[in-house]
Structure formats: C-alpha cells, structure tokens
C-alpha cells in the first residue's frame with residue numbers, strides 16, 4: 001500500500017515536532033524531516049529530540065542547494081548527520097544519486113537493518129523520456145538503494161504518463177513523482193501505479209515541492225486509501241482548472257455509492273494529445289471545459305446527436321471498445337436552470353417553455369455559449385449572440401438562426417423590454433473576479449440575468465444585476481445539473497445522488 005508521507009519544513013525543532021503530531025492526527029503514515037529547513041541546525045543537539053518527538057515513522061532528508069534544497073555546507077557534515085540519524089534508529093534516509101557512491105563509501109556500505117536507503121534524483125525542469133527515466137532507475141538500483149526515488153517536472157500533463165510507465169514496470173520499490181500543477185495526477189494516482197509513497201502537505205504554507213496536495217485533500221477528496229490498480233480515472237480537463245468544484249462534487253458522489261473511481265483536476269494544454277496519451281480503458285471518462293469544449297468535437301469518435309448539433313462537448317466517455325463518445329450536458333443544465341429561474345419548470349415542449357418567444361442575449365460564442373444559444377432556440381426563444389470576436393458571434397448566429405451583436409453595442413442594445421441575459425464567457429470567474437461582460441448601467445434593460453460562471457457563486461455580474469433589481473439565476477444550478485448528467489454517464493447509468501450534490505454545491509461554492 002502506498003504510504004502517505006507528510007514533509008516537515010518547520011524552521012525549528014519545536015515547529016517540526018508540532019507538525020509531526022499534526023501529520024499523525026490528520027492521517028499521515030510517515031513524515032519526511034527536511035533537516036535543511038531548520039535554521040541553525042546542530043545535529044547532536046537537535047536530532048535526538050526531533051526523532052524522539054516524531055510519533056510516526058520518519059524519513060530524514062538533508063537536501064543540498066545543488067539538488068534544490070537549502071543546505072549550503074559540505075558533504076562530510078551532511079553525511080555525518082545522516083549516519084547519526086541511522087544510528088538513532090530512523091526508518092529511512094534519503095541520499096541524492098549524485099553523491100550516493102560517496103555516501104556508501106562513507107558508511108562503508110553498513111547501515112542498520114531497520115533503516116531503508118532512498119536514493120533520489122530530482123529534475124526541476126522537465127521529465128525525460130521513458131528510456132532516460134529507466135536508465136536513471138537502473139543507476140539508482142546499482143548504487144544499492146532499497147527504494148528508488150525519481151522526481152521530475154511536468155511541462156505538460158502528458159509528461160506524467162512516462163513516469164507511470166516506468167513505475168508499473170519497476171521491479172524495486174519506487175517513488176515516482178512529477179512536480180508542478182500539471183503533475184498532480186502523479187501524486188494522487190501513486191497507489192494505482194504502485195508508488196511506494198506520495199507526499200501530502202499539512203497546508204499551503206508547508207510545501208516542500210511544487211504541486212503537492214494537502215493530506216486532507218488526498219484522504220478526503222481523492223480517497224487515496226481506496227485507490228488501487230483497478231481504480232478508474234475520471235477528471236476535468238480544463239485550463240485553468242483550480243477553481244472547479246467538479247473534483248469535490250464527483251468524488252464525494254462516487255464515494256457515496258462505493259464506485260471504484262477517482263476524479264481529478266487535469267490542467268491541460270492540448271486536448272487531443274491528452275486523450276491520445278491517456279488512452280487505456282482505465283481512463284474512462286472526462287468532463288471538459290474552457291478552452292476545450294469545441295476542440296472536443298473533433299477528438300471524439302462518436303457523438304450524441306445534440307452535442308454534434310451544438311458543436312461543443314463537455315463530457316467524454318471512453319467506451320469498452322476504446323472509442324470516445326462525446327456528450328453535452330451543459331445544454332440541458334443551463335436551459336432548465338434558466339427556465340426554472342424565469343418561472344415554472346421547463347417543458348420539453350417548446351410551446352410551453354417560459355423561454356418561448358422571449359429575447360435572450362447570450363454573451364460568448366464558445367462551448368457554453370453554443371450550448372445555451374442552441375437550447376434557447378430549441379425552446380422557441382429569439383437569440384442574440386454577442387462576442388468579443390464578432391465573426392464568431394456571426395457564425396454561431398447563422399448556425400442556430402439568431403442575430404449577432406458586437407460586444408461594444410451591448411451597452412445600448414435595448415430593442416424591447418423583458419429581455420434575458422446569459423453570460424457564457426469566463427468573465428468574472430475566479431481568479432479574475434472583477435470581470436463582467438456588460439456595464440452595470442445596461443443591466444436594467446433585462447428581466448432576468450443568468451451567469452454560467454459559478455465560482456464565485458455570486459459573480460460581479462449577478463451582484464450588479466441584483467443591485468439593479470433584476471432577477472438573477474446563479475451558475476451553481478447549471479453546474480449541479482450538468483454534473484448530474486455526467487455522473488450517470490461516468491457510472492454507466494447510475495442515477496446521480498441529487499440531494500448530496502446539492503449539499504456539496506451549497507457547502508463548497
């Protein structure tokens with residue numbers, strides 16, 4: 001079973017002991033004592049109480065500056081300290097591959113039986129090819145490591161797959177981690193690919209490398225103790241992705257029905273290369289969001305007819321035969337939320353939809369804009385599309401039978417009373433919460449304002465609309481409803497636990 005290791009980066013022995021206790025209390029299995037973080041560290045004085053004060057098995061690391069750490073002194077002092085840690089009965093010691101031979105001679109190849117030697121190699125710039133990582137592993141094994149550790153950096157999320165490939169074939173215990181936000185997958189999926197340990201931090205101020213999740217997220221959101229070789233991988237591929245509440249929502253719901261799958265935030269740069277790289281049946285379903293919803297159409301082998309008509313996809317399922325099937329759950333999620341918002345539950349019948357005959361202005365002609373424009377038209381609304389790139393507004397308007405508007409004309413656009421406004425851009429979304437698609441003074445032209453952005457729950461647009469006395473419909477409702485459709489597809493037809501979804505959305509958005 002993959003161990004959950006909490007790095008200790010306190011500046012003092014006292015702080016480290018307190019953090020070690022917190023690590024045990026939050027569910028860590030072991031700690032990594034980063035001696036190089038302690039100010040004015042004196043081995044003989046500090047190490048014994050530190051090791052005694054640790055309630056969990058400990059790994060001692062004394063990382064030098066030349067390997068990305070903080071220790072600036074010479075190797076002999078460092079080696080003496082690591083030897084002392086071994087004599088004091090520490091469970092693991094980490095030594096960098098570059099000096100591993102030298103360290104082995106220093107200890108004359110002797111170490112206490114109980115102590116496992118981790119030989120590590122860090123690349124803070126990129127992730128080498130599979131062949132190069134395999135060679136590195138062989139060199140690490142050759143110096144006599146008990147556990148191999150290779151940490152690289154993801155420039156693209158596809159880089160992580162090379163680490164996974166090496167890990168599944170590795171014959172010795174291996175820690176394989178890929179740093180940076182694009183490498184998060186390597187940390188959460190370590191148990192799936194047989195990693196010896198993965199790092200989880202106590203909080204954001206206590207990281208020892210980039211991209212580390214918290215222990216709490218690993219245990220509580222990703223349910224890491226239940227991840228194994230057969231766990232299916234789901235996730236949201238988007239850029240940015242950090243703001244999304246889909247991981248917490250889907251994971252909690254999957255857990256509630258005991259479904260063996262984990263849902264990850266996947267920071268992507270290119271959807272096609274992501275899908276080609278993670279092509280095994282275990283990578284069985286994805287949500288996709290900005291900026292990939294339109295690209296996704298090309299990436300899928302088959303499409304639900306409505307998704308094809310919309311020209312945007314937010315859900316991709318890998319069928320058992322390997323084919324990718326695209327769906328759009330945004331459309332029904334957004335339209336039903338707007339219908340309920342403007343009065344009375346919607347109906348499949350266009351004639352009785354509260355949208356029928358209304359004028360709706362959709363701002364944005366990307367994936368969400370396409371879904372809302374298409375859905376509103378189907379419900380009998382008259383649709384106007386405004387977009388920063390006017391040509392895109394024109395082409396969407398032509399496709400669905402609507403009218404295009406220049407974004408700058410939105411400010412004065414008031415052909416009639418009682419219009420509906422739908423924001424389908426990311427303006428106002430975390431972290432750019434000051435953004436808004438329309439000047440406040442134009443909001444009074446509308447009866448109802450809907451925002452597809454749900455993070456934050458009350459965007460600047462919705463706040464200003466409320467201040468103008470306009471009825472607002474929050475993106476949270478669309479978020480829940482599109483997720484319900486996704487959940488059913490991810491699980492091969494299991495009905496989404498709506499009440500739980502609502503509880504989670506209320507708690508976390």
Ligand SMILES: O=C1C[C@@](O)(C(=O)O)C[C@@H](O)[C@@H]1O
Nearest residue numbers: 244245246287288289314330
């Ligand atoms: O637009 C959205 C929201 C979402 O991207 C999220 O933020 O989690 C998830 C997508 O499935 C959906 O289409």
